[in-house]
Amino acid sequence: MNQDELVELYRQMLLIRRFEEKAAEMYALGKIGGFLHLYIGEEAVAVGAVSALDRSDHLVTHYRDHGYALAKGVDPKRAMAELFGKATGLDKGKGGSMHFADVERHFWGGYAIVGGHLPLATGIALASQYQDRREVVLCVLGDGATNIGEFHESLNLAALWRLPIVYLVENNSYGMGTHLARASALKAMHSKGCAYGMPSRQVDGMDVLLVRDAISNAVDYARSGLGPSLLEAMTYRYRGHSMADPELYRHREEVETWKLRDPVRHFQTSLQLGGFFTTEQAETISAEVDRVIEGAVQFAEQSPDPDDSALWEGVYVEPVEQEARAAEPVGTRR
Numbered sequence: 001m002n003q004d005e006l007v008e009l010y011r012q013m014l015l016i017r018r019f020e021e022k023a024a025e026m027y028a029l030g031k032i033g034g035f036l037h038l039y040i041g042e043e044a045v046a047v048g049a050v051s052a053l054d055r056s057d058h059l060v061t062h063y064r065d066h067g068y069a070l071a072k073g074v075d076p077k078r079a080m081a082e083l084f085g086k087a088t089g090l091d092k093g094k095g096g097s098m099h100f101a102d103v104e105r106h107f108w109g110g111y112a113i114v115g116g117h118l119p120l121a122t123g124i125a126l127a128s129q130y131q132d133r134r135e136v137v138l139c140v141l142g143d144g145a146t147n148i149g150e151f152h153e154s155l156n157l158a159a160l161w162r163l164p165i166v167y168l169v170e171n172n173s174y175g176m177g178t179h180l181a182r183a184s185a186l187k188a189m190h191s192k193g194c195a196y197g198m199p200s201r202q203v204d205g206m207d208v209l210l211v212r213d214a215i216s217n218a219v220d221y222a223r224s225g226l227g228p229s230l231l232e233a234m235t236y237r238y239r240g241h242s243m244a245d246p247e248l249y250r251h252r253e254e255v256e257t258w259k260l261r262d263p264v265r266h267f268q269t270s271l272q273l274g275g276f277f278t279t280e281q282a283e284t285i286s287a288e289v290d291r292v293i294e295g296a297v298q299f300a301e302q303s304p305d306p307d308d309s310a311l312w313e314g315v316y317v318e319p320v321e322q323e324a325r326a327a328e329p330v331g332t333r334r
Ligand SMILES: Cc1ncc(C[n+]2csc(CCOP(=O)(O)OP(=O)(O)O)c2C)c(N)n1
Pocket: 064, 112, 113, 114, 115, 141, 142, 143, 144, 145, 146, 170, 172, 174, 175, 176, 241
């Protein structure tokens, strides 16, 4: 990677960190309602993984989705507006935190049902293979989702049909308030891949370049027609499961120990030591990111609420639209 690309990875991680901090603040002020699952502490996983994709590759993830949306290039203004439930949001204010999506960027969500998105992601990979598009799917899930039936059904078919998909488990040790040692028979999530004969490995999820490297290899493997892989990024969420979590299941010391390896600070230090940027340049990036976040909040505040009639929009696909889509030649269908 060249200097600009490295600095861009840093900027994206900082953008996610500040976006999430601001979202927490806005939630406390009552400007954001519903659920809010923050990604603070896990930034290196999304940024490293998405940087290994081509623009047309597909991304499907679970409800802790803000970081992935921003890494895939979603406009922070539209993301913040979605949290505020405004008409200018990514889903016109009707999806909220857990359902970010951006069809243009092949970012298909944001799913609230644990493991429910795996068959969808696997289906997108099947479509890519069937239509010979050479687009790879990155499917992100939590450690908790590896115990769900859809995980096993999806990995089985993906391996059987050699589908172009990479399953990436974010192992943050917990599913809500339950430690994975109390929920999973196997402690290493990637070892579950051997049941389906697919390449599997663990990677340090606090190091953006290591994540990027691991995902790049898996993406190349998938794109060349060899099939799926299962990766496990070891990471940690600094905040509770959601904003409503009193965090009675873990000790403060555990959180503090993980913070010592903070992915954003760690990467900033590496870049400075490597001579890729100076302290002044880091400060300039920080100020720029702050401006973007302030702009996003302003945009969300000033945007209109959805009209009542929006309740009836986007519920069903019009039959005419369906027919038109079916008539498109194979390979151009969306
Ligand atoms: C099928 C299903 N069961 C239970 C829930 C409630 N639930 C929401 S998040 C969650 C924990 C998932 O943990 P993990 O997959 O490790 O993701 P993380 O929150 O750690 O990122 C559970 C059990 C749900 N949303 N869907």
